[in-house]
Amino acid sequence: MMGPVLAACLLIILSTAWISQANGATCKKDGGVCTCNDQTKNVDCSGKMLTAIPSNIPVDTDRLVLQGNKLSSLPHTAFHGMKELTYLGLEGNRLQTLPPGVFDHLVTLETLGLSNNQLKPLPRGVFDKLTKITYLDLYENKLQSLPHGVFDKLTNLKELWLRNNQLRRVPEGAFNFLEKLTRLQLEENPWDCSCNDILYLRDWINDNKDKVTGAQDAACGDQQSKAVLEITEEEAAEDCVYPNTTTAIPTTIITTLASSNDDDIPELPVPQENFQKFLGYQEPDHLPTQPQCLMSISGYLGLMMSLVLTSAAILYVIHFLKKA
Template identity: 85%
Template sequence: MMGPVLAACLLIILSTAWISQANGATCKKDGGVCTCNDQTKNVDCSSKGLTAIPSNIPVETTELRLNFNSLSKLSPTAFHGMKELTYLGLEGNRLQTLPVGVFDHLVALDKLVLSQNQLKSLPQGIFDKLTKITYLDLEGNKLQSLPNGVFDKLTELKTLYLRNNQLRSVPNGAFDYLSNLGTVTLDTNPWDCSCNDILYLRDWINDNKDKVTGAQDAACGVQQSKAVLEITEEEAAEDCVYPNTTTAIPTTIITTLASSNDDDIPELPVPQENFQKFLGYQEPDHLPTQPQCLMSISGYLGLMMFFVLISAAILYVIHFLKKA
């Protein structure tokens, strides 16, 4: 009677082994696309043409690089369970939004790089769980505004890059909790110096010139003709509202429009977005990349081996039963 039992055990072992192999195909040594270092616990998936984050990245990973791929969105649970992660690189992708809670499990994270994406806004509380972070790079996106309190929990933050976005103002008190901040970049943003919201930023820059890299370069408007720190209260007299566009509309204009008849309301042109394209990127053509093809071939070979072994085990069981 031990024959069928042994055969069943063999089936279970083979099934488990195959499933484990399929799920572990993140690193090149297992047929995956990423380079993994078992000693340093680093996983490098940079420049692989990825449109999705590889599954089953080891939860003990300390550094994860996903730079210069074609990621356009993230799953809300993409990094859940990665409590050992200290570095996360997402530079040079196509991210337009960040899902709420996507970073909430990264309680040990020290550095987060989100530069050179297409982020237009940030969800409320997106960084609230990153209480150990010291380095945050948001440079080279399309951020039009920042949520209230977006940096309030980042009391250990030392470096913050905000240059080269579409920011026209920051919320009042945006940097007040960043007591350890040593470096911040604010230049190459079209700061709106006609609105009184800019006065907080003006005063903060004046008080922290030693921290602001190129403080004089944080200048007003698209023309960048006058530094924010030189703006007077008379020049920044408007009470402005910033809708979800790239243009700030003074409240006087909004009031006028609201009191007009619908037929009299003019259309407000929305500026065409200037999407950045990165060196070496191509538009998706629904063709798999070479690493993806290799993964597919590896998967098919593993599947074929699995079925061959299953068939052999079944034949063994049948042969044993016939003898019995």
């Protein structure tokens, strides 16, 4: 009867190996692309030309470095379960948007690096769960506006970097809850100093000059000719309304559509590439690199080998059970 017992043990071992192979590997020691340190709980996946976050990152990871890759989007569950993460580096990727809730599980996060991406809109409440965060880096993006209350929950924030974006204004009270803030970068943004809502930013800078890096460098317009700090009420007299740049439709189009019958609306040719962009479709920006291809091939070969051996073990068990 030892034959079936040994076969059963072999089946368990092979099944475990097959499950592990099917789930993939993250760390180099297991055939993955990232460098992992079990003692410090650090996972370094920087500069690997990744277009997706590796699977099976340990949930007890303390520091996760993903900078210098080709990530253009993040699944909303990308960091779910990582409740011990204190550092997340996403700098130098191709991120254009952040899905709502993507950071909601990072309740211990202290540092978040998002610089050198292509971020335009920020979802409302995207940082609300990061109540422990002390450093938030958003410079070198394409931010055109900030949602109302986007920083209100970040009461422990000490450093906020917003320089070199496309910001024209900040919402009224944007920095009012940042009581522990010690450094704020605002320069290299085309601040709109003709609208009266710039007066909040002017007054805040004036009251917190010691916190704003280069307070005089936060200047008006694309020409950066005059500091926000120097704007007067007369110069900022307009009551401007800024549309939501992600969903706004010109009022002339709305009026035309509202006053027209369906039969009167001309059929406009839409270039295929523009239609795909409207639907959110994106072509892959590059083919997998050679190491990634080799890893994928070896993974599939390992999976097939595990399946073959598992099948053989099952047949072996059945054979001995029939004999018994």
